[in-house]
Amino acid sequence: MLDLIRFAIRQAETGNDLESAARLDDALGYATGRVLNPELENKYQLLDGAMSRNFTMFELVMSNVHLAISSIFDEFLEEHPQAGVAEAREYFRRLARASIQVVEDREAGIYRVRRLDEEASIWLADTLLRRSSYGPLTASNRLADDLPPESRAILTRADAESVLAGMQLQIRRRKLAEIRRVVEHPYSSERQIQKAITGAWWLFGGEYVGQSLRRRLTRGLELDIPLLRPDGVLHVVELKRAAVRVIQSHRTATIPTEEVHKGVVQAQNYLKLLDENRDKILGHGVDTRRATAVLVIGHPAFQDKFSEVQVNETLRVYNSHLSRIEVITYKQLLDAAKRVLDLTDPSASDLA
Structure with a gap:
C-alpha cells in the first residue's frame, strides 16, 4: 500500500496535479507516523474532527449562557446577601474586564498562567470580542459582503434581543448543515x-x-x-x-x-x-x-x-x-x- 501511494504521488507530480500530490503525501505521512491525527483533522476538517468539536463547544456555551449567568449571580448573592443592583452590575463588569484584559494582553505578547476554570471565560471573551462582528453594518465594513442577507438584516438592528435571536438562529443553521453533511455521507x-x-x-x-x-x-x-x-x-x-x-x-x-x-x-x-x-x-x-x-x-x-x-x-x-x-x-x-x-x-x- 505504501509503495502504491508513493507511485501515485510521483504520477500526480508528473501530471502537475500538485493538490492531489499534497493530499497523497499527507496520507503517506499519516501511515508512516510522520503526520499525526490532530493535524489531519485540523487541515481537512474530517468527520467528527476538530471543526465539529470547536463548533459544538461554542454552541454549548451560547445555549447555556443564561444558565451560566444565573449560576454566577446566585453565587454572588450567597457571598453578598445585602448587595443591590449597582453592586451586582459592577461585579459582572469586573468579570468582563478580567477576561478582556487577558485577551488584550495576549495580543500584546503578554501571557499569564490561568486556572483551568478561567480558560473557558477567556476563550469566550476572545471569540466574542475579537472573532465575532456585531453592531450596524456599513458600506465600509469589509465583512458585510461575506455575510448572508439574513445576518446583515439581523445585525443592522439595534436591540440586543434580536441580535441574540439571530445568533442562535445562525448557530442552529450551521448545526443543521453539519448534521445534513453527516447524514448524507454514505459511510456514516x-x-x-x-x-x-x-x-x-x-x-x-x-x-x-x-x-x-x-x-x-x-x-x-x-x-x-x-x-x-x-x-x-x-x-x-x-x-x-x-x-x-x-x-x-x-x-x-x-x-x-x-x-x-x-x-x-x-x-x-x-x-x-x-x-x-x-x-x-x-x-x-x-x-x-x-x-x-x-x-x-x-x-x-x-x-x-x-x-x-x-x-x-x-x-x-x-x-x-x-x-x-x-x-x-x-x-x-x-x-x-x-x-x-x-x-x-x-x-x-x-x-x-
Whole structure:
C-alpha cells in the first residue's frame, strides 16, 4: 500500500496535479507516523474532527449562557446577601474586564498562567470580542459582503434581543448543515449520526423542552436520544443508519423493508420496558406511562428504485397503522427543522 501511494504521488507530480500530490503525501505521512491525527483533522476538517468539536463547544456555551449567568449571580448573592443592583452590575463588569484584559494582553505578547476554570471565560471573551462582528453594518465594513442577507438584516438592528435571536438562529443553521453533511455521507455509522444529532433536540419540533441527561433509565435499556415534553413525559428517538433502503416492492404496492420492521420492534421493546419500570423511572423526574417513540431511518438519496414521494407515501400509510411509534426518514426530519428555522427567522418576520 505504501509503495502504491508513493507511485501515485510521483504520477500526480508528473501530471502537475500538485493538490492531489499534497493530499497523497499527507496520507503517506499519516501511515508512516510522520503526520499525526490532530493535524489531519485540523487541515481537512474530517468527520467528527476538530471543526465539529470547536463548533459544538461554542454552541454549548451560547445555549447555556443564561444558565451560566444565573449560576454566577446566585453565587454572588450567597457571598453578598445585602448587595443591590449597582453592586451586582459592577461585579459582572469586573468579570468582563478580567477576561478582556487577558485577551488584550495576549495580543500584546503578554501571557499569564490561568486556572483551568478561567480558560473557558477567556476563550469566550476572545471569540466574542475579537472573532465575532456585531453592531450596524456599513458600506465600509469589509465583512458585510461575506455575510448572508439574513445576518446583515439581523445585525443592522439595534436591540440586543434580536441580535441574540439571530445568533442562535445562525448557530442552529450551521448545526443543521453539519448534521445534513453527516447524514448524507454514505459511510456514516449510527454512532456518528447519533453524535451529530445529540444536543440538537430542537430538530424534533417545539413540543419538546429539552433532552434528558439520563440515557440509561433502566437496566438493559440505553436510549439514543431521550426527549422530554413540558409535562415530563418521555419521547424516545431511535436512530438507525441513513444509507439503508426503507421501502421495497411487494406485488403491486410498496412496503417497508426488514430494516424498518426491526427498528419498529426495537422501539416497541423499549416502550414495553419503560412501561414495566415506570415507578422506578419516576424517581428521575421522567414519566414513561404515555411515552412515545420515533424511528429515524434511511434517506431517499439512498433509494435506488423509488422516488422521495413514494418513500414518504409508503411510510405515511405504514404510520397510520401504528399508535405510539412513528417512522420518518432523515430527510423528513431535516427538512422539517429547516422549515421551522425559516419561520423563526427574525429578518423574515420583519419582511412580513
